[in-house]
Amino acid sequence: MLNIREIAKLAGVGKSTVSRVINNTGYVSEDTRKRIEKVMKENGYHPSAVARSLSKQQTNSIGIIIPQANNLFFNEIITGVENVVGENGYVLSFSNTNNDPDKENNAVLAFIEQRVSGIILQPTFSYEDAIYQEHLCKTLSRLQAPIVLVDRPLKHSVWDGVFFDGYLASYQATTALIENGNKTIGIITGNLDMQLARERFEGYIQAMKEHNISVQEKYVLRGDFTMETAYKLVKECLKEGTIPDAFFTTNNFATIGFLKAIIENNMTIGRDIACISFDYIDFADVLGMNLSYVGRHNNMGELAGKLLIDRISNNEFPQRIETVQPRLVLNGSEKSQIIYFYQKRDRSHKRMGGEFYQKWE
Template identity: 45%
Template sequence: MAITISDIAQKAGVSLATVSRVLNDSGYVKEETRIRVQKVIKDLNYTPSAIARSLSKNKTNTIGVIVPDIVNPFFGEVIKGITEVAEKSGLNIILCNTDESKEKELRALKILTEQRIQGIIIAPTSAEDEFNSEYLKTLENMGIPIVLVDGNVKYTTFNGVFVDNIKGAYEATEALIKEGHRKIGVITGRMNSKPAKDRYLGYQKALLMNNIPLEDRYTFYGDYKEETAYKITKNIMKMKDRPTALFVCSNMTTLGSLKAIYEEKINIPEDISLVAFDKVEILNILGFNISYVNGPSVEMGKLGMQMLVDILNNKNKNEIRRITLLPNLVLKGSEKYKIKQK
């Protein structure tokens, strides 16, 4: 049978209001009364309900975190960074996964509002260039601080932490060009998201800066999903004049591409070269030497959470802060041009 504050009040010989003040450390209570109530609480092994306490204070000690794909290791590392700072700040986390669905993201925002959370960190799914009045109105009416990570929400001025995706993609493509590649294919991410657009822009910029024509036949539009990249790469491998190198724009895309490449018994870099955006840790563990652009995902999570903590502590409350982190290129040999000329 659950212990209630009524049981504590009765055993301590005090009112419900006095027990409530002791539990919430609010209002005046005589020291001897406070000690007596605390002893009863300990004797009865009573654990106060977080929900009940949040109702009395009209807020929780909790923040919401919304990501589009909890299975993706990139967002796992972002969450790791968020959690590390949250724990040090005495904050709890409610994690929501949207499966890259705009409808699920909107529902998550509404659910978190009902939970009386203090703030939200969100990696948005909603299209960066899309005007969604219901979505924007929901964000504006939440009345709590919101910090963006990885992706932007157009028509808003939220604080955020991002990665310089243009720079990362440019350097990845340029590494292939320096090896002698001229026929470089790209498998993009979901092109209604700013990270995907910026990575494609970086790829285009590298070609143009090196006087290499941008050919539509070497642009393959993906959606960040492993299965889509697998199907695209299967088709690429059947091309008569296929690219000599691929720049793949996300970690899950990398996995799908590699699966297709190895199924076709094609070797990297002897038959085709490849550079990926984002680290795939399992490849390093298994000894696959795939070159990649390393986006500082854990650091992004830490900075995003610290930004939110600062706002909650009234630091930089009225200042819009948008931090862009620089990625770094890790070359492991898969960019090399070893393809024999026919």
């Protein structure tokens, strides 16, 4: 295959002119551009992507770093980002840190070496540690390309970001459980050292306070956003007989752990206990659980991808922060049949007999 020097000779131009055409940099007259492109096409010349990236000091790759590859939420982020950057001619390179700060640091360094055109970062659980955050920000600042943070903010960040109003989501979910007749409402939290977990817990507290319902410590299950911990905590509640009317589960892994414990105890959500999940759980629909949930109005990955593409196109924009609002979807699990039948009986002032009430009264 011909090289740039030979293409330039056949087209009757200098090598620098051919280079400007290949890399789409600098001015080249339309006639000259067409003549060079014609020579390249006739001789089957395809410019090396590596060579182009070296001349521009960056590749056509976008790096994305996520903390949990096995989490449906983060998979949705990747899909959203890929849809946007792919439409704009970029290839997505993916790294999973498994919430390990060392892996996160290595991923950032690798993307810097690869000269990616930008990074979308969802930090590890260590993002709130002041010393680690300072180190991470210094490492990120070495990248001479745009960065967009997703879901987990960094203090004093100068970068664009896409975040979710977890406080409002928790407030809406807890309010819905209250308004559907549940008198005792529990919550499975994340690690409350994390801002995300605190925001969701505070939304729950505020809804309970506004409805004059006391928060009982035995119904506050202090988890860590993992399925295993949520499962263990709910099993302990079942064993001790301290199960509330309803639970709000503050992430999808907590929901899965909760459902596993409930099913093992031969209970059904929407019948024996009410529940609203944080985020949509796809397998719940498959199993016909009719699980209510509070989700997100927009795909955060798509928003992050758009912010990054805009920043690549024009780095003069002021810092942009997008806050995605919650979307409450009530499918029936927000009220158990026990509560429904008791309310119906109370309204009619009649005792509704039968085995169901003999069992529960």
